[in-house]
Amino acid sequence: MTAPPADVPLDLPDAQLPGVLGAALAGLYTGEPRLPARPGGRAAGLAALHAWTGAGYRERNHLSGNVSRLSMYLRHGMIGIREVAAPARHVLRGREQDEFLRQLTWGEFFRLVLRQEGARVLDNLEEPKYPARWTDALPDDVRAARTDLPCVDAWVTHLIRDGWLHNHERLWFAAYLIHWRAVHWRAGYAFFREHLLDGDIASNALSWQWVASTFSNKPYFMNQENIERFSGSRWCRTCTANCPFRGSYEELEARLFSGRLPEEALSGEAGAPPRAAPAEEPAAEVVPAPIQPTGLASPRVVWVHGDGLSVTDAALSACPDAPALFVFDRPFLSGVPIAFPRLAFMYQGVRDLAAARRAPTHARVGAVAGELAAFARAYGAGELHVTRNFTPEFTRILAGVRAAHPDLRVVVHEPERLTSYDGPVRRFFGFWKKVEREVLQGAPSPDAPRRGHR
């Protein structure tokens, strides 16, 4: 049997990515093709994990705090959430350890909300908690980093240049856009999606909704003192702008929200959204049977997607000898292109895993369902294995595969989780109380954070 030709060669050196990958993906990205600020791939992810000491994580809310910057590797499954939690439990101590594991748990919480709500996470999950009148478009001066506010312009510049922002900068920028500029959170979500290397529907959309108060009990906002304190006065020291963030929280609240906000959540699940109907039913699928070792003439193929770009991915681990395919989703990316560095970052992940596998791995550009069906036929496969993700596209693509290749058996493997909790999710605090002991593997340290800053 001859291997089907791969559209995108998986041995391109980094120097050729802007040229060769840029040409293969023409029309699917914004801006100039250039390399990501940090290299993608499992090797780079593991190197970043091992290089991070975690010392000083307790100061994580300060821009100078020693945060891990592992989000882009976690997002694409280049390293696993348990793989990150395990060394943190050994290396970090006391409150520092608890805080880090708690932050990791935010990511799991958001994924579980996505699993529960499906595509609804892209709409207001709740009514805003103040009389909001938002416009839809991202203002040109914001996109161009020409607001005349040095801090805001720096956040935009860093977002585009690095594909990453500190959590506090993300919160400040989101609050600025939604509350000061009265722009709908969806425009901010789309801007982040375009540029973040860790851009992810769950953490991104739900964090924006958390700031907007459509997934929280009140809007998040900050004042100039807060920015100055947590940025080490990085911008304020020399700033001559007419600062819109200046004022007490009471003054800003009156100015931004036409008066008082609702009282803070009473506790736990209070003020949580009403229970919604379950998200769109997943298409009928087969869960994995015990895996038998297979030879090279395997009747299986594996679909590798952007959440599992590592040989440790569940479907790839289960089928080490099966040919695997990654597809750059042409119809999807033509509709909502993203900046090139993110595509190159993913390419580097696929390239790493192709080099690490003994079975063939291919990358193509096209419509995912059709490409998968053709790939399975070309290899004479009777089974397609894949690791589940909770995005609306996943369900849509599997339905497309079934339509294009009704005889193909689809076997869905479960992704790695940090917790075993499988009930409904509503607010982080309530979720945390249920999983805290499992995540921390014991009682919290005496000075562990309670509710506080997210």
Ligand SMILES: Cc1cc2nc3c(=O)[nH]c(=O)nc-3n(C[C@H](O)[C@H](O)[C@H](O)COP(=O)(O)OP(=O)(O)OC[C@H]3O[C@@H](n4cnc5c(N)ncnc54)[C@H](O)[C@@H]3O)c2cc1C
């Ligand atoms: C408006 C907005 C949009 C965001 N969009 C994304 C996104 O698209 N993808 C994304 O991974 N994170 C997103 N975040 C969450 C958070 O800002 C990043 O995960 C974090 O800044 C990544 O840096 P780090 O790896 O150094 O984090 P660390 O503090 O070192 O935390 C370790 C890991 O825990 C997880 N994590 C930490 N904080 C959060 C959090 N608040 N929410 C969810 N997960 C968290 C991440 O996987 C992170 O890599 C967003 C936050 C805001 C306010």
